[in-house]
Amino acid sequence: MTDNGEHTGVDRARRLAALHGAERMLSASPFKERLGERLTRLAAEAADAYDLARWPDVYGDGVVAELERRVAELLGAEAAAFFPTGTMAQQVALRCWAGRTGGNAVAMHPLSHLEMHERRAYAQLSGLRAVHTTQEPRPPTAAEVRELEEPFGTLALELPLRDPGFLLPTWEELCEVVEAARERDAVVHFDGARLWECTEHFGVGLPELAGLADSVYVSFYKSLGGISGAALAGPASLIEEAAAWRHRYGGQLFQQWPAALAALAGLDRELPRLPSYVAHAKVVARALEEAFRAAGVPWFRVHPEVPHTHQFQVWLPYPAGLLEEAGVRFAEETGTWVFNRWSAAPVPGMSFTEVTVGASALGWTPADVRDAVGAVLERAAGLRG
Structure with missing residues (x-):
C-alpha cells in the first residue's frame, strides 16, 4: 500500500497460496497446482495418452x-x-x-x-x-x-x-x-x-x-x-x-517427453471439452455484465460482449492493485477464486483482466457469478473507502 492508501498489488506467494486453496474457480489458471500435484496428475493422465512402457x-x-x-x-x-x-x-x-x-x-x-x-x-x-x-x-x-x-x-x-x-x-x-x-x-x-x-x-x-x-x-x-x-x-x-x-x-x-506427454494428454482431455468452454463463456460474460450493473459500477466493459472463444476481457474503473487485493481476500475468506491478475489500463484508474472459462467454471450458474463478483466488488469498495 502506498502513502496515499492505494493498493499496489498482492505478494506473489500470498496470491498463489489463495489460488491453491480455492475450492471453486471462475477464471482458470495454470498456477493452481504445486510441482508434486502436477507430476502426479501428469503420470495419471499420460498413462491413457501414451504407452509408458516405451523409452523416453x-x-x-x-x-x-x-x-x-x-x-x-x-x-x-x-x-x-x-x-x-x-x-x-x-x-x-x-x-x-x-x-x-x-x-x-x-x-x-x-x-x-x-x-x-x-x-x-x-x-x-x-x-x-x-x-x-x-x-x-x-x-x-x-x-x-x-x-x-x-x-x-x-x-x-x-x-x-x-x-x-x-x-x-x-x-x-x-x-x-x-x-x-x-x-x-x-x-x-x-x-x-x-x-x-x-x-x-x-x-x-x-x-x-x-x-x-x-x-x-x-x-x-x-x-x-x-x-x-x-x-x-x-x-x-x-x-x-x-x-x-x-x-x-x-x-x-x-529429451522433451514431459512436455510431449502433457500435450498428448491435453489433446485427449481438453480438446473435446473446448466447445463446452466456449458456450459457457457466453453465459459467464452475460452474468458478469449483470453483476456489474447490480453493483452500480459506473463504467465497465466485457469485451467482446459475446465472446468469440472461451476467453475475453473485463475492464473496470478501479486500480489493479485494489482489485487484486479484493479478489485475494475473497478467496482467502471463502475458498472461491474469481479473477486472475489485473493490469493497469492506458487510462489512469482503469484496469483490465483476461477471463478464461475452463472446466472449473462449468458448474457456475449466472447466480453464482453475480454473487461472487458482487462480493469481490464489495470488498473493493471497502478498500477504496
Missing part, C-alpha cells in the same frame, strides 16, 4: 514423433514439427517462407503476438520487416490487405487476436482475407496458439480451418493445459526445412 525420446523420436503425427492428422496437414516454444516456431516459419517467396516483408497486425510479445524477433533474428495491415484494434479486412501500399511475401494472421480481446472475424471474412493475400501472391501463416477453440465460432472443423493457411502454429499449453511446447504444421517440404532451422535456433532438445 531422444532428439525428437518416440513420444515427440507421435505427438507430431497426431497434430498433423488433427489439422489435416502433411507434417508437423514440435518446437519448445511458440516464438521459435513462428520465427522459423516466417524465415522459411521469406526464403521461398523472396520477400522479406510480413504483413501483420500491430497488436499481434509477433509485435507485442516476441521482442520483434522476426526483425532481430531473420532480418524481416513488418507491414501493418490496419491500425484498428480488430482483425484486418480483405480490403485492407488488398490496399496495402507495398508488396509482402507472407500474411501472418493471429487467430484469435488476443491483445484487443481474443477477437475473430467471421468465417466468410477470414476466407476473404486469405483470398486477398493470394491475390497479392503472398502465402498465409496462422498464428494459431489458440486455434483449437476457434472452430466453434467459425462453424468448421480443424482441418478445414487449418487448410486455409499455408502453415499453422499451435500451442500445447494455452488451451490444452500442457506444460510447454508448440507445433508448426504444413507441407512436408516446409516442415523438413523448419526442422533444420529448429536445430540452428537451439530447439533440438535431448
